[in-house]
Amino acid sequence: MSHVIVAVAVLGCWLYLIAGRGAFWLSSVRDDGHHLLRAPLLRTLWPAVVAVVPARNEADCVAESIGSLLDQDYPGAFSVILVDDQSGDGTGGIASRAAKMRGASDRLTIVYGQAPPAGWMGKTWAQQQGLALALRQSTPPSYVLLTDADIVHAPDALAWLVAQAQAKGSVLTSLMAKLNCASFAERLLIPAFIFFFQMLYPFRWVNALQRTTTAAAAGGCMLVRCDALATAGGVAAIRDAVIDDCALAARLKECGPIWLALTERVRSIRSYPRLGDIRQMVTRSAYAQLKYSPILLSVAVVGLSLVYGLPVLFALFGSGLAQALGMASWVLMAISFIPTLRFYRMPLLWGAALPAISLIYLAFTIDSAVQHARRGGGMWKGRVPLRT
Numbered sequence: 001m002s003h004v005i006v007a008v009a010v011l012g013c014w015l016y017l018i019a020g021r022g023a024f025w026l027s028s029v030r031d032d033g034h035h036l037l038r039a040p041l042l043r044t045l046w047p048a049v050v051a052v053v054p055a056r057n058e059a060d061c062v063a064e065s066i067g068s069l070l071d072q073d074y075p076g077a078f079s080v081i082l083v084d085d086q087s088g089d090g091t092g093g094i095a096s097r098a099a100k101m102r103g104a105s106d107r108l109t110i111v112y113g114q115a116p117p118a119g120w121m122g123k124t125w126a127q128q129q130g131l132a133l134a135l136r137q138s139t140p141p142s143y144v145l146l147t148d149a150d151i152v153h154a155p156d157a158l159a160w161l162v163a164q165a166q167a168k169g170s171v172l173t174s175l176m177a178k179l180n181c182a183s184f185a186e187r188l189l190i191p192a193f194i195f196f197f198q199m200l201y202p203f204r205w206v207n208a209l210q211r212t213t214t215a216a217a218a219g220g221c222m223l224v225r226c227d228a229l230a231t232a233g234g235v236a237a238i239r240d241a242v243i244d245d246c247a248l249a250a251r252l253k254e255c256g257p258i259w260l261a262l263t264e265r266v267r268s269i270r271s272y273p274r275l276g277d278i279r280q281m282v283t284r285s286a287y288a289q290l291k292y293s294p295i296l297l298s299v300a301v302v303g304l305s306l307v308y309g310l311p312v313l314f315a316l317f318g319s320g321l322a323q324a325l326g327m328a329s330w331v332l333m334a335i336s337f338i339p340t341l342r343f344y345r346m347p348l349l350w351g352a353a354l355p356a357i358s359l360i361y362l363a364f365t366i367d368s369a370v371q372h373a374r375r376g377g378g379m380w381k382g383r384v385p386l387r388t
Contacts, residue, residue: 006306007314007325013307014332022202025195025336027343029203030262031160031175046076047142047166049158049223050134054113054126055095055149056085061269063098068152070104074159077141078107081133082149083126085113091149109133120239127244128235135226144229146222151177153221154265161223164259171228171256172249175263177220181344183273190272191350192357193282194262195340200289201246206260215253219245221266228255242288262343279364286361286368297369301362308333308358330355 018025051069055062062082069080080099084092092110099108111133116125127146134144143162147153157175165173176197181190201216208214222245229235232251241247249258272278290296311333314326334351341348 003314003318003322004320004325006310007318007322007329010307010310010314011325011329011332014311014329014336017199018332018336021199022204024198024202024204025339027194027198027262027339029207029260031164032264046074046159046162048077048139049074049143049145049162050137050141051078051080051145051147051158052127052130052134053080053082053147053149054085054123054130055082055087055091056122056126057087057089058091058149059087059089059094061150062091062095064152064269065147065149066095066108067098067102068154069147069158070099070102070107071155072153072158073155074162076162077139078158079109080107081109081111081130083111083113083130085122085126086115121242121244124235124239124241124244128239131229131235141226144224144226146219146224148220148268150268150270151220152267152269157221157265158223160265161221165223165225168259169257170259171225172217172252172258173223174217174245174249174258174260175221175266176218176260178262178264178267178344180268180271181346183271185275185278186272187344187346187350188353189275189278189357189360191337191340191344191346192354192361193278194343195337195354196358196361198340201260203260203262206249206258209253209257212253215246215249215258217245217249217258217260220268221263222248224248224252225256228252231255242285275360279367282361282364283368283371286365287372288368290365290369292372294369297365300365304358304362308355312355 053066066080066082072078082092082095092112095108096105096110099105111129113126113129116122131144134141143165145158161173161175164170176194179190179194181187201214205211205214206216229252232255237251238244238247252258272281287297290300311326311329314322315330318326333354337351337354338348341350
């Protein structure tokens with residue numbers, strides 16, 4: 001009887017996730033097909049925008065990334081600031097050559113960054129240096145595009161973002177870059193990464209102004225209104241944040257509407273050929289997501305084990321009603337994963353593997369806590385911030 005009660009509780013969790021959590025699993029909040037796609041053709045006044053790109057040892061990606069920014073079909077004033085954060089691989093020089101090849105050297109400024117002061121993460125300090133330069137321009141920009149050196153933007157991406165931001169009055173407009181999904185490791189784990197992110201931050205709730213406690217953004221592509229950024233305290237307000245994009249979104253949502261969606265027009269070209277590469281990406285921030293709390297870590301371990309693991313155990317080894325309920329939970333789980341799998345053009349049968357995939361992410365989360373305890377802080381590009 002106790003098994004049946006637990007199986008009912010687990011099924012109830014999946015019914016809630018599917019019916020009561022902002023329809024996150026549908027992956028339906030996207031920019032494609034949106035009515036604002038045609039808006040750039042109709043607009044005549046385009047505000048000035050500056051892109052700020054922090055880069056540390058990005059020789060493999062930076063030429064294509066910076067090139068995609070300089071190739072933007074944007075009618076207004078637009079320039080790019082690359083902050084070369086003490087790279088040892090010639091990142092700045094490669095970016096400069098990419099601009100020269102396009103005859104766009106006048107629109108790219110390269111800042112050779114200083115070491116981060118105490119209390120700053122490397123990325124936020126690099127952004128701070130780029131923003132300081134952007135705001136000192138003779139004609140300060142109305143918007144700043146915060147993006148990364150491994151992100152490639154379609155030629156219409158910036159015009160679309162500005163049109164969307166102005167139509168919605170958003171202080172932050174963010175697109176979740178489509179991640180690389182070619183290697184076995186990527187095919188196994190990347191779609192689930194996006195699924196779990198949407199579960200944590202349902203995009204419909206993120207985009208609803210009345211949902212004040214749900215705020216998120218995707219750091220690879222964030223168009224921010226400069227006046228709102230100043231009101232929110234600037235990047236300095238999140239100087240020590242490991243998950244800097246969501247921390248900034250939380251600050252900005254106090255200033256006005258924010259908007260986040262999936263996209264095909266902005267993509268990451270960073271590859272993760274091995275499981276260890278994805279593990280490194282996840283462990284950097286997983287424990288930070290739990291606020292470095294052993295209690296929240298314990299809750300996550302128990303919760304994920306019950307919600308994702310028990311349906312399989314009941315379905316395979318249970319009997320009677322408990323087995324039927326376990327199978328029902330497993331089926332709901334697999335169905336909920338299908339829209340994300342479709343977005344990444346993955347076989348739908350991979351939905352049945354979500355329990356096993358979730359346990360891999362659980363192991364990564366535990367590893368994140370262990371690594372944090374060993375090094376004593378969050379890390380960006382191989383550096384732990386100095387303590388104040």
